[in-house]
Amino acid sequence: MTLKPAAPKGAKRARTRDALLVSAQTLLMEQNASALGLRQITDHAGLVHASFYTHFPDVTALIEDLAELLAASHAAAMLGLGVGLADPATRFARITRQSLRIIGQKTGLGRLMFDVGLPAGGLGAELRLRLHQDIAEGVQLGLFKADDLEITASLVAGAISGLALDLHRGALPLESIDDATERLLILLGVDGDLARRLAHEPVDFPAPRPMPMRWLDLPQRPTPDLGETP
Secondary structure (H helix, E strand, O other), X not given: OOOOXXXXXXXXXXXHHHHHHHHHHHHHOOOOHHHOOHHHHHHHHOOOHHHHHHOOOOHHXXXXXXXXXXXXXXXXXXXXXXXOOOOHHHHHHHHHXXXXXXXXXXXXXXXXXXXXXXXOHHHHHHHHHHXXXXXXXXXXXXXXXXXXHHHHHHHHHHHHHHHHHHHXXXXXXXHHHHHHHHHHHHHOOOOHHHHHHHHOOOOOOOOOOOXXXXXXXXXXXXXXXXXXXX
């Protein structure tokens, strides 16, 4: 996925936007998105109520922005795992293992993904797009087998989402992640021995970035001047 442009570091408007999103994330650790109120968010952030409307027309728009931030933060967290890897099977194994680890380590992302009512499209679309690209490349290189690329991408994306939910709920232990990744690789047509080696490869995975998420913490992209209005 292409990361949503973040404002230049130090921009007052960008900091205020992040403050509202941080406030919402903190509140969502205790309640659902449907219960969030504008005054509650601004009071918790220590901002005047009028500042909210500089960034969002209503709470629904803030929730949608938070869902996009969740997807962009996941994409940013996975960037380093694919750098310099020409092999999509290795890339798939590492990104799948790390994505599931972040959820299984109870960072708070699982609650945002599954429990509070955020729109599911952002992260789901980011995951499926990445899978679609990696599977297509793997098929082209003879590493994966997929008679129907679209169906295969949907099946694998659904399996990963289901695994993430079970890890979040505690139905699966963290120790199951590598075995699950191995089975996904076999589903994609990878030889069993190679699938086991890739899924259990020793990797020094980076620690998840602590919550809450902020747009200004993401890799910067050129963006129009947002001005200095709070």
